[in-house]
Amino acid sequence: MTRPGLLNEEKVFKDPVHRYVHVREELIWDLINSPEFQRLRRIKQLGTSYFTFHGGEHSRFNHSLGVYEIMRRILETFEGRIKLSRDEKLLCLCAALLHDVGHGPFSHSFEKVFRFDHEDWTKAILVGDTNINRILRRMGAQFPQKVSEVIAKTYENKLIVSLISSQIDADRMDYLLRDAYYTGVNYGNFDIERILRVMRPHEDGVFFKYSGMHAVEDYIMSRYQMYWQVYFHPVTRSAEVVLRKIFQRAKYLFHHEYEYRIEPVQLLPFFREQVALRDYLSLDEAVVLFYIQQWKTEEDPILSDLCERFLDRNLLKYVEYNPRDFKLFAELKEIFSEAGIDPDYYLEVDSTSDLPYDFYRTSQEEERIPIMLQMQSGELVELSQKSVIVEAISGKRRFDYKLYFPMDKIQALPKEISGKIRERLGVMEDV
Known part of the structure; x- marks a missing residue:
């Protein structure tokens, strides 16, 4: 089998965030044109965020191209600083391009109900009977497995892993800039040109010149703001709750022999929990x-209502x-049930949390590789030891809990019951 080489002519994608995405390798071009990668055009990057930010309808396809482009630029800046073979560079580029290929529709909402992880499906696509696997195998029989290991963070070369998965990597840099652009907010913007200029490789990962510390600080704070102002927006989470309840109800009805007007053929494997890759x-x-x-x-009033809401x-x-x-949640469940509102579908506590930055702590379940600064002396120092801003948020996980409910159904109840519920919720009628 002939190993893929360079294209006769460079291919260029016009991109609103990076201006252009450059493709010079035949392997990358063939991967982009594979059916499994083209499917990402039909998967939104931000799930239900378009309910809150109407511009946020961009796909995982253009995010994946963006991550690839940042990786390509990183590798260019590393030229002459560290020796990577052509195969290693292609490994980096393929991992960047394919890191999200296993995402399903509405990603996390779908995953929670049907109990699977998109990372498992990413691995299955890379090493299973797919076009992507056949394209990757042109680089050698073990190449698909190597790409899978980089994405899973188990590959032996820590530098390569850190470029796609660390506290400041190609994936995060693209989604912050891209999501900020499409949602119309300024929070996610940071100086990527400066960060790339001060990024330096070493065998365990990357470090940044001390002179670029403020650009790194800006990146950390941009990420913090994007999570709380965009990704964790309570309206977006409300749409996710409704969507999860739709999947939950549809699955419940299937297992209780409900006859759908149109059989949901493509969802049956998920209801049965017998899902093949195809x-x-x-x-x-x-x-x-x-x-x-x-x-x-549908005749089922709960499923019909939830779908109409969505x-x-x-x-x-x-x-x-x-x-x-x-006590409050238990009381509300009881009142909802007595009032004829099924609390399993119309009363939900949704929680979320984020740890914006942390340094390496071996005692913690989720270990994070720290961001290192190179001082003028050549010494490497962990970021929070030099940055007052980062020190203030290091290791501090923030939590947020919301209780979701259908105000219109509550208002339609008899006044006494409606008032009792609103009193327990602490809300007025016009919430």
């Missing part, structure tokens, strides 16, 4: 939205919630 790859957001549109007219953006309202207040 089943997974046949599913995208267009398919899921088709079924949600159909389910809007399609028409009649989402659930929310209040702040104290997770220690078990």
